[in-house]
Amino acid sequence: MIIRPEDLIQILKLSEEQIDCAGVKLTLHSIYMLEEPGELSIDTRKIPRYRELVCTTKCMVPMGVYIVRYNEYIKIPNGYVGLAIPRSSLLRMGVTIHSAAWDPGYEGQGIGLMIVFNPHGVILSKGVQIAQLVYFKMTGETQKVYNGVYKGEKAD
Template sequence: MLGEKELLKLFPEYSDTIQPSGIDLRMDKIYRQVGSGSLIDNEKNLPEIEELESVDDIYTLEPKTAYSVTIEGKIEIPTGYTMLYLPRSTLLRSFISVHTAVGDPGFYGTLQFMIVNNGQYPYKIKKGERIAQAVVFPVEGSGKYNGSYQEK
């Protein structure tokens, strides 16, 4: 796992959110599902979503409800490195879970995670809050991501 000195070299654009062992990721927008989706024979049919309304950039997450959330800015993972995304402990202590995936070497684009209010009460969160931390690891012999979510 890379520490802050190496992270600063690889990701200078995140200098204000680099921590001793990862990069804090800030929430941009939250979306709710408004249609169905499917994954059959590797054919991706993503559900239709719409942005959740906010008041002064504050969103309210309803209890027992899942949302899609985007992260501010675009991330570029250098070839030879991978990212694992972990939720911030403050959210976990507040009954909010953040579900993530692996960031492959060479990926460039907008990160999108799932956030779930597992609690019994509404939870308020403001745009720009830190919701996850990217932990970076070197990968030997890696190729480069060339999947359907590549934006470059």
């Protein structure tokens, strides 16, 4: 079941300005380019180095793959899961955002994977809404809440 924005205000103690039609607004803090390969195996997780795409108020983002950091510090309560979906205006510009599941117990200033398919790029303003985080209710609370390395992550 998807949680209504009106209920998110109560559950998460949010203001009206922080919610969208189906979830919590996620706005652009920063954009990063990947600088090297990553590695993932059974006993290895090597996240590549990122280099920030430096811009003032507006960013000209060429076609490519990027990591985006959101402004909002998000908390996912036990019994809920979040999924970030792109703003439809981005899709109409040839840009999308991918997200992993935001696990129960996670909190932090999360990231997304932004892919600019438009061969002409896209211009994005800092602070603009680029996604919304939709909350799903689980059948109950879980004993497996997130307590991994990204808990509490924040922008540099």
